[in-house]
Amino acid sequence: MIALLVRDLRLAMRAGGGFGLGLAFFLIVSTLVPFGVGPEAKILSRIAPGILWVGALLACLLSLDRIFQLDFEDGSLDLLATAPIPMEGIVTVKALAHWLVTGLPLTLAAPLLGMLMNLERPGHFWIFLTLLIGTPALSMIGAFGAALTVGLKRGGLLLSLLVLPLYIPTLIFGAEAATRGTAGLPASTPLLMMAGITAGSIALLPFAAAAALRVNLR
Amino acid sequence: MSLWEFANPVKFMALSGKVLPWVIGLCTVTLIPGLIWGFFFTPEASNFGNSVKIIYIHVPSAMMAINIWVMMLVTSLIWVVRRHHVSVRAAKAAALIGVTMTVIALITGAIWGQPMWGTYWAWDPRLTSFLILFLFYLGYMALWAAIDNPDTAADLTSVLCIVGSVFAVLSRYAVNFWNQGLHQGASLSLDKEEHVSDVYFQPLLLCLAGFTLLFVALLLVRTRTELRLVRLHRLEVRERMKDA
Numbered sequence: 001m002i003a004l005l006v007r008d009l010r011l012a013m014r015a016g017g018g019f020g021l022g023l024a025f026f027l028i029v030s031t032l033v034p035f036g037v038g039p040e041a042k043i044l045s046r047i048a049p050g051i052l053w054v055g056a057l058l059a060c061l062l063s064l065d066r067i068f069q070l071d072f073e074d075g076s077l078d079l080l081a082t083a084p085i086p087m088e089g090i091v092t093v094k095a096l097a098h099w100l101v102t103g104l105p106l107t108l109a110a111p112l113l114g115m116l117m118n119l120e121r122p123g124h125f126w127i128f129l130t131l132l133i134g135t136p137a138l139s140m141i142g143a144f145g146a147a148l149t150v151g152l153k154r155g156g157l158l159l160s161l162l163v164l165p166l167y168i169p170t171l172i173f174g175a176e177a178a179t180r181g182t183a184g185l186p187a188s189t190p191l192l193m194m195a196g197i198t199a200g201s202i203a204l205l206p207f208a209a210a211a212a213l214r215v216n217l218r
Numbered sequence: 219m220s221l222w223e224f225a226n227p228v229k230f231m232a233l234s235g236k237v238l239p240w241v242i243g244l245c246t247v248t249l250i251p252g253l254i255w256g257f258f259f260t261p262e263a264s265n266f267g268n269s270v271k272i273i274y275i276h277v278p279s280a281m282m283a284i285n286i287w288v289m290m291l292v293t294s295l296i297w298v299v300r301r302h303h304v305s306v307r308a309a310k311a312a313a314l315i316g317v318t319m320t321v322i323a324l325i326t327g328a329i330w331g332q333p334m335w336g337t338y339w340a341w342d343p344r345l346t347s348f349l350i351l352f353l354f355y356l357g358y359m360a361l362w363a364a365i366d367n368p369d370t371a372a373d374l375t376s377v378l379c380i381v382g383s384v385f386a387v388l389s390r391y392a393v394n395f396w397n398q399g400l401h402q403g404a405s406l407s408l409d410k411e412e413h414v415s416d417v418y419f420q421p422l423l424l425c426l427a428g429f430t431l432l433f434v435a436l437l438l439v440r441t442r443t444e445l446r447l448v449r450l451h452r453l454e455v456r457e458r459m460k461d462a
Contacts, residue, residue, distance in 0.1 A: 158360055158361065161356065165385065168392065169385060169392040172395070176395070211373075212374055212377050216374070
C-alpha cells in the first residue's frame, strides 16, 4: 500500500500530473473575487472565510477525475484489482494521495491567500484548521464520485454534478466554523460536526467506492 | 405465495396490467374531487386570503417528493441485496416523478411565498433542503442516462442512491444549523397544536390520497415501460450476437 502511495505521489509530481493545478486555480479564484465584489476591505474580510472554502472546494473538484481515470485507461487499475490488497485499501490510498497533492497544499496556501482577502488575524488560524479537518472528507467523497464515473468517456461534468450535492454538508459546517472562529464566536459545534463527517466518510465511503469500482471493472 | 414472486418481470407485468386501471380510477375519484373541494368550497383563511388554496398542491407534492426518494432508497437496497430487476427499474421510473414533484413543490412554494413573505425565494432551511433534494434527483437521473449497460447502470445508481440518502439527511441537519427559517411548521402532524384546521384538513387529506395514487399509477406505467425497454435491449443484443 505504501508502494502504491509513493507511485501515485510520484506520478502526480511529474510534469502533466496535475500537481499545482488546484493550487493555481485556488490562487486565481482568490484574485478574481475582489475584482468581482470590489476592493472594500470590510466586505472582503466578511466574506473571506466563505470564499476561501468555496475556492478550496472547487480546486479539489478540478482534479478528481484524475484519481482513477488514467489508471483505468492504461489498465493498471485492473492489475491493482488483482493485487493482494483489498479494493477498499486501494481506494483509501488513492484518496490519501489525492489529499496529499491537493488538499494539503490548499490548506497550507489558504492562510496566505487570506491576506489577499483582508482576513482578520484569528481567521488565518481558523481557515487553516477547518480546511485541515475538512479537505480529507472532500478527497474521500471525491474518490467515491470518481469511482462511480470511471467507466464513462466524458465523466468529468457528470462527476461534478454527482459530487457537488455530496459536498454541501462539509461546506456548510466548514465555512460556518471558519466564519464563527474569525468573528470570535464559539465554533466547536460546527467544527466537531465537520470532523464527524470526515471521520464517517473515511470509515464508510471506501466500501461504497470499492463496490462501484468492482462494478466498473466487471 | 410471497411478495418476491413479483420480482419476476412476467408476473409483475401481468399483475400490474390488471391493477393499473383500478389505480387510475381511484386516483381520478380522489384527486379531482379533492382539488375541487379545496379550491371552491373552503373559506378563505383570515391571514392568508385566497392564496391558502395552493396548499392542496404544495403540501401533497412536497410530501411525495420526499417519500419518492425514500421509496427509491428501499428499492435500490432491494436491488443491491437480492438483485430483483423490477425493483431497480421501479427506482429509475420513480426518479422522474420525484423530480417533477420537487419542482412542483418549489414552484408552488415560490408562488405562495411572494404574497405571504414578500419574496419568491429565501434561504430558509426547508426551501434549501428541497433545492438540494432536486440536485440529488438530477445527479441520480444523469448517472442513469450516462451509462449504456443497464445492469452496470443499475448497480452504480443504487450505490449512489444509498450514499446520497445519507448525505441528503446530513444536508438537512446542516442546513437547519446554518440558517433559521421563515417557513411555517409541519402542516401535517399528530400534534393538534400546529395542525391546520379541520376545514382545510379534510380536502387536504383527499388530495394527499389522490397524489399518492397518482404516483402509484405513473410509477406502474413507467415501470412497465422500463421493463419493456430492458427486454428490447436484451433482444437487440441477442440479434447482434446472431449476426456476428
